[in-house]
Amino acid sequence: ETGVTQSPTHLIKTRGQQVTLRCSSQSGHNTVSWYQQALGQGPQFIFQYYREEENGRGNFPPRFSGLQFPNYSSELNVNALELDDSALYLCASSLGRTDEKLFFGSGTQLSVL
Amino acid sequence: SQKIEQNSEALNIQEGKTATLTCNYTNYSPAYLQWYRQDPGRGPVFLLLIRENEKEKRKERLKVTFDTTLKQSLFHITASQPADSATYLCARGKDTGRRALTFGSGTRLQVQP
Numbered sequence: 001e002t003g004v005t006q007s008p009t010h011l012i013k014t015r016g017q018q019v020t021l022r023c024s025s026q027s028g029h030n031t032v033s034w035y036q037q038a039l040g041q042g043p044q045f046i047f048q049y050y051r052e053e054e055n056g057r058g059n060f061p062p063r064f065s066g067l068q069f070p071n072y073s074s075e076l077n078v079n080a081l082e083l084d085d086s087a088l089y090l091c092a093s094s095l096g097r098t099d100e101k102l103f104f105g106s107g108t109q110l111s112v113l
Numbered sequence: 114s115q116k117i118e119q120n121s122e123a124l125n126i127q128e129g130k131t132a133t134l135t136c137n138y139t140n141y142s143p144a145y146l147q148w149y150r151q152d153p154g155r156g157p158v159f160l161l162l163i164r165e166n167e168k169e170k171r172k173e174r175l176k177v178t179f180d181t182t183l184k185q186s187l188f189h190i191t192a193s194q195p196a197d198s199a200t201y202l203c204a205r206g207k208d209t210g211r212r213a214l215t216f217g218s219g220t221r222l223q224v225q226p
Contacts, residue, residue, distance in 0.1 A: 042219055090156050090157070100147070100162055102157075104158070109154070
């Protein structure tokens with residue numbers, strides 16, 4: 001167990017809807033990164049938050065947005081859901097922007113119908 | 114762009130044998146490579162990190178190498194056990210200006226009793 005918790009564990013939405021995924025980072029970690037993992041693929045970086053500010057973004061459209069709160073927990077929001085957004089969404093926490101080891105949660109499995 | 118390539122075919126070995134997984138990268142050498150283990154429906158779990166200037170690193174039954182000439186890392190599990198069956202992900206370190214790890218698609222290891 002890494003101490004990173006994500007909710008919900010599973011979610012089913014329809015195309016065009018909006019979704020919010022939540023993540024509580026490991027105690028003492030101030031950096032949260034979000035990754036998308038399609039079936040049979042490796043995780044792909046969405047963005048990172050460090051001390052409540054976005055600190056880097058991958059190749060994802062603006063309809064993917066996020067927040068980090070003062071307690072370092074985080075949310076990932078996806079608007080106008082598309083079928084291709086169906087994936088496992090992983091949250092990872094680390095200590096500081098340059099920390100090299102990521103602690104992942106178990107993820108949220110999102111299905112878009 | 115920087116890529117990580119892992120053998121997408123599953124590796125099947127007998128219990129007690131040594132499993133060897135390969136990770137190849139493109140372009141310039143990353144500052145470090147990381148290996149993670151991922152079980153179905155779970156998030157990746159950090160195993161080992163090896164830096165560009167290190168040739169080999171060990172942790173219990175695990176060994177990882179980094180060959181900058183071949184642009185390759187090898188991950189070994191000695192005396193493999195059925196409990197080692199999982200998908201193993203290789204990731205290159207945060208390249209200059211990037212905040213994220215770049216993951217390969219993983220290799221599935223199946224250890225037969």
